Amino acid sequence: MTYTRYTASRRLGPCTLGRPHEAGDDEAGWSFAHPGRVPANTVGLAAPWNALPRLPKRDDPRDPVLRRWARAVLVGRGIQAPARITAAYSIDLDGDGTPECVFSAWSPNQDTPQVPRKAQYSFLAVRTHGVTVVLNGGFDPTPHSYEEYLDHYTPVAFLDIDGDGTPEILAEDAGWEWGGIQAYHVTPTGATLLLSCYEGGN
Numbered sequence: 126m127t128y129t130r131y132t133a134s135r136r137l138g139p140c141t142l143g144r145p146h147e148a149g150d151d152e153a154g155w156s157f158a159h160p161g162r163v164p165a166n167t168v169g170l171a172a173p174w175n176a177l178p179r180l181p182k183r184d185d186p187r188d189p190v191l192r193r194w195a196r197a198v199l200v201g202r203g204i205q206a207p208a209r210i211t212a213a214y215s216i217d218l219d220g221d222g223t224p225e226c227v228f229s230a231w232s233p234n235q236d237t238p239q240v241p242r243k244a245q246y247s248f249l250a251v252r253t254h255g256v257t258v259v260l261n262g263g264f265d266p267t268p269h270s271y272e273e274y275l276d277h278y279t280p281v282a283f284l285d286i287d288g289d290g291t292p293e294i295l296a297e298d299a300g301w302e303w304g305g306i307q308a309y310h311v312t313p314t315g316a317t318l319l320l321s322c323y324e325g326g327n
């Protein structure tokens with residue numbers, strides 16, 4: 126089966142992979158057989174249309190406006206901590222001519238979750254029409270005496286996966302021993318989950 130590979134800002138070209146097949150009894154979901162190495166942060170899409178109709182612009186994670194939006198999300202969930210943005214992109218997702226901003230944020234202690242710390246967070250959000258919409262995330266305002274690992278959310282690409290001419294947000298959800306990808310469709314009134322798939326398990 127032929128897929129076209131994309132990164133967040135480039136079309137890399139075709140590659141041939143196995144068809145998705147149902148996983149075994151002790152696994153959930155579907156998996157792909159891929160004979161070669163698949164580069165990290167690459168998405169393969171078997172679609173005849175141009176899935177990269179608009180290019181995103183990578184934003185500076187230290188941007189104070191971005192950090193203010195993220196900080197407001199944290200305060201709203203009871204976390205009084207500086208916001209650390211891990212990735213940010215601007216791209217018009219709903220076709221109104223004004224770019225949305227898609228960003229992810231993790232608390233610094235998520236880099237070394239073996240060390241129990243203070244409040245923790247990890248989330249993915251889109252700023253659209255003056256509102257910050259949290260697409261996925263974990264928030265734990267309570268310090269623990271044991272280790273805890275929240276899933277890490279990262280925007281990976283902005284591809285038109287349903288062929289309607291507007292790009293969706295494709296984001297990685299990386300758990301401790303498993304991973305997945307979600308696709309979100311953004312409209313002027315909000316965002317909806319279009320697709321979600323995972324592989325791996327405990």
Ligand SMILES: [Ca+2]
Binds near residue numbers: 217218220223
């Ligand atoms: Ca827009």
Ligand SMILES: [Ca+2]
Binds near residue numbers: 284285286289290291
């Ligand atoms: Ca689309």
